[in-house]
Amino acid sequence: MAALRKAIQELKQLKEQCVEEQGVEMAALRETNQELQQQKQRCVEEKDKELAALLKENKTLKQEKQRCVEEKDAKTAALQKTNQELKQQKDRCAEEKAVKIAALRERNQELTQLKEHCVKEEAKMAALQTKNQELKQQKSRCVEEKDAEMAALLKENQTLKQEKERCVVEEVKVDKKEDVEVKVEPEVRHDVKMNALEIEQKLLRGNIEELNMKYGKLLKIHEKDKAEMAALRKTNQHLKQLKEPCVEEKDAEMAALQKTNQELKQEKLRFLEVKHFEIVVLHERNHELQQQKERCVEEKDAEIVASHERNQELEQQKERCVEEKDAEIVALHERNQELEQQKERCVEEKDAEIVALHERNQELEQQKERCVEEKDAEIVASHERNQELEQQKERCVEEKDAEIVALHERNQELEQQKERCVEEKDAEIVALHERNQELEQQKERCVEEKDAEIVALHERNLELEQQKERCVEEKDAEIVALHERNQELEQQKERCVEEKDAEIVALHERNQELEQQKERCVEEKDAEIAALLKKQLKKPPKALCVVKEELVEVKVELEVEQEVRVDQPEQTNEPIPTTQRRTTPRWRRVINSFYCIRPNVNDD
Numbered sequence: 001m002a003a004l005r006k007a008i009q010e011l012k013q014l015k016e017q018c019v020e021e022q023g024v025e026m027a028a029l030r031e032t033n034q035e036l037q038q039q040k041q042r043c044v045e046e047k048d049k050e051l052a053a054l055l056k057e058n059k060t061l062k063q064e065k066q067r068c069v070e071e072k073d074a075k076t077a078a079l080q081k082t083n084q085e086l087k088q089q090k091d092r093c094a095e096e097k098a099v100k101i102a103a104l105r106e107r108n109q110e111l112t113q114l115k116e117h118c119v120k121e122e123a124k125m126a127a128l129q130t131k132n133q134e135l136k137q138q139k140s141r142c143v144e145e146k147d148a149e150m151a152a153l154l155k156e157n158q159t160l161k162q163e164k165e166r167c168v169v170e171e172v173k174v175d176k177k178e179d180v181e182v183k184v185e186p187e188v189r190h191d192v193k194m195n196a197l198e199i200e201q202k203l204l205r206g207n208i209e210e211l212n213m214k215y216g217k218l219l220k221i222h223e224k225d226k227a228e229m230a231a232l233r234k235t236n237q238h239l240k241q242l243k244e245p246c247v248e249e250k251d252a253e254m255a256a257l258q259k260t261n262q263e264l265k266q267e268k269l270r271f272l273e274v275k276h277f278e279i280v281v282l283h284e285r286n287h288e289l290q291q292q293k294e295r296c297v298e299e300k301d302a303e304i305v306a307s308h309e310r311n312q313e314l315e316q317q318k319e320r321c322v323e324e325k326d327a328e329i330v331a332l333h334e335r336n337q338e339l340e341q342q343k344e345r346c347v348e349e350k351d352a353e354i355v356a357l358h359e360r361n362q363e364l365e366q367q368k369e370r371c372v373e374e375k376d377a378e379i380v381a382s383h384e385r386n387q388e389l390e391q392q393k394e395r396c397v398e399e400k401d402a403e404i405v406a407l408h409e410r411n412q413e414l415e416q417q418k419e420r421c422v423e424e425k426d427a428e429i430v431a432l433h434e435r436n437q438e439l440e441q442q443k444e445r446c447v448e449e450k451d452a453e454i455v456a457l458h459e460r461n462l463e464l465e466q467q468k469e470r471c472v473e474e475k476d477a478e479i480v481a482l483h484e485r486n487q488e489l490e491q492q493k494e495r496c497v498e499e500k501d502a503e504i505v506a507l508h509e510r511n512q513e514l515e516q517q518k519e520r521c522v523e524e525k526d527a528e529i530a531a532l533l534k535k536q537l538k539k540p541p542k543a544l545c546v547v548k549e550e551l552v553e554v555k556v557e558l559e560v561e562q563e564v565r566v567d568q569p570e571q572t573n574e575p576i577p578t579t580q581r582r583t584t585p586r587w588r589r590v591i592n593s594f595y596c597i598r599p600n601v602n603d604d
Helices: 002-180 186-296 298-352 354-359 361-538 541-571 578-582 586-596
Strands: none
Touching: 002 186, 002 298, 002 361, 186 361
16 A cells, blocks of 8 residues: 555656646647737738838839820820821921912913914915915916916007008008099098098007006005015014024923923932831831730820820821822823813814904004013022922921921930839849848748748638538538438429429319309390290299299309309319219209199190
8 A cells, every 4th residue: 555655656657747847748738829929910010011112112113104104195196296297297288289289280271372372373374374375375366367368468469560561551542542533632641541540540559558556556565465475475484593492492391391290209209218217117117016015004005095096087188188199190191181172172163263363463463572571580580489499398297307307306305214123123123033032041041930830820710621621521521411312302392393283283183174064044034034034924923932032042053053063173183973974963854854743834
């Protein structure tokens, strides 16, 4: 017993020592737990500080991002303004081109008018040439007539000379006869002869005077024709001399204008090619900037799409402008054709007026001189206008070159700003990477400290998970059993519901059949009752009262039977027995008895 007591005391002492050691260990564990909790709090506080710093950095980055977005918005606004300015410049260029086209149209009209005037002058020259030819023909005819008249006069002179010679011969013969015939009346004969000679002389003198007058008139006409021909030759030479320098000047002016037009067209094409190349370069640069902008700011895609759509609209407007210009050119060609047709009609009309124009040759020559002076003034004015247009074109080209230079400078500034932003962002990213490395190192130290705690916690969690798994397995088995039971109950419920639905459908059908039978029976009974009433009208009053009472009883029985028939399908779904179907009801028997009653009708 003493040994047992000693052993018990030793065990108690060992137990106390174990309890003390466990208490010390628990105290140490509590201290370590407190230290770990303090470290955990410090880590949490540090993490909170780091999160706050990261949030601040995120805010600053967001603010910087917003500033970048605002700057990009400002840049886009500036680009839009530049686009608007370019559009305005394009509109101005289009207006200037329209003005130039209008000036060229006016110039074309002037040239067409000059051409018409030249055509009129050529028509006048042709008319003068035809007039000269007619005058030459008239002159040749007059010369032929004069030659014929001179030949006739020479023939008459010869005949007169011959007659004069014959007269002289006759006078000689008469003188001889006078000598022979002295006795004939000499004085009478002499007077007759003298009178005849005087008459002949007078006739000859009159003929000679008429011939001299005709010859003088012909000479005067010939001299006038010579003077007119000389004047016409001089005028023709003068007009030819005037026409040749005018034609040469006009040809030179037309050649110069064509050269200037070709040069302007070539310069325009070069200018358009340069502008197109610059626009292509700018589009490529804008595309690159837009890609960079998309990488930096994804929110501006809609604006870029809108700008692309606007560019497409501008291209469509440009195409429409080109189509309108082509239509205007086609209209000008049609107008030129119409003018040519009008010119032909005018030439045809002027052919009839050539006779009147001959009378106004002098006036037209004076007008021609005035027109030549006016044309010289117009040519000088057109040259001055061409110089002004060329100066305006040079100024426009210089302005556009300056604008292009400004755009290039603006693009360079934007690129420099972008590079500075990228450098700043790179520096910020480097600083953030360094900060992240420091935080990762601190995190690794904390993780190493926490790993030991996590290992212990994992062991405890494993034990708890094993217990949990056992409980879960038991619960899963129970849940599976419950699910199976629920499925069985649901299947039973579905079967019951289907059976009830079938019964309800059958009951509804049976009710419909019974209602139909009821309606038919009621109709039949109403018809039979009506027939019975008609038949029993002639019966004595007592019989009618009895019938009435029986009818009331029958009606009550019918109502009871109807209630029974309606209640039977609702209570039971069993078929009606054959005995009930075959038994005739009382109302039927009453009706049959009514058929057996015969009214007391006299045979009379």
